[in-house]
Amino acid sequence: MSDLVDVVVYGSSGRMGQAVVRTILESDKARLSCALVRPGSGLADEPLDRVFGTQQRVVDFSTALDPDVPCDVLVDFSGPHAFDAALALAVERRSAFVSGTTGLRDEQRAALDRAAQTIPVLWAANFSLGVAMLLRVAKRIGAALPDWDCEILEMHHGRKQDAPSGTALALGEAVAESRGSTLPERAVFARIDRTGPRQPGEIGFAVLRGGDVAGEHTVLFSTAGERLEITHRAASRDIFARGALAAALWIAHREPRVYSIDEVLSPGGV
């Protein structure tokens, strides 16, 4: 048996799908066993080497997963409309399932939990390992310095639709939870006019937009006379692809259950 982990990519014609395919082609631990695209896609049956310029002749883009194609892990970066089919395929093949698809409905999150009774499952809104670490550290600081003021600042390119980013909200949630509270109880999303003094325990959000910034998040903790800031800067979406591949390699042969991106980080540390 080969030591390489066989990965099938779902949504492989998309921006993230292509980044994941490229990351797998560069890896000496994983093998791309199939790059799936939707039926009717302009890339169906297109030779992969024409798109990625790789010398490695691996597989072509395909619209279906043949039963004899090995699949240890199915990696999905598609969309909420395609997600159910991706999960069903992983369950049918009894392969691990790694998904970064966002905008899932509650029923789809529940389907992930059900699938985890038979296959290992890891879903994350942000596959950056640096952001996973930022979340872990923010939680620790929030709990260790419960009286310090916490504010969260994020910046993204001007085309981003939602604000604050899902990652900024997750950071706020982590700090609120570390202080025995919830984000809705603590969050302040806008300060205009005469808002009066800052209330103890508030978690304030500030949002910047512009240029081609892939994503920057800073969590600030401040008290009289001192301020602690922790920042993560993403240079490109390749970091999400690398994190997803790290997760895929990590989860490949584990027991069925729901795993989190935090578990992919080395245990211990902070």
Ligand SMILES: NC(=O)c1ccc[n+]([C@@H]2O[C@H](COP(=O)([O-])OP(=O)(O)OC[C@H]3O[C@@H](n4cnc5c(N)ncnc54)[C@H](OP(=O)(O)O)[C@@H]3O)[C@@H](O)[C@H]2O)c1
């Ligand atoms: N977790 C993270 O770290 C992270 C990071 C970045 C993005 N994301 C999320 O990842 C997802 C993809 O993002 P993206 O920027 O790569 O989007 P994208 O460029 O629009 O790619 C979406 C892909 O899904 C495919 N697809 C859509 N509907 C389908 C269907 N019904 N059946 C089969 N395939 C279908 C598309 O195929 P066609 O090209 O044929 O339409 C395309 O390959 C989004 O949910 C995004 O929010 C997550």
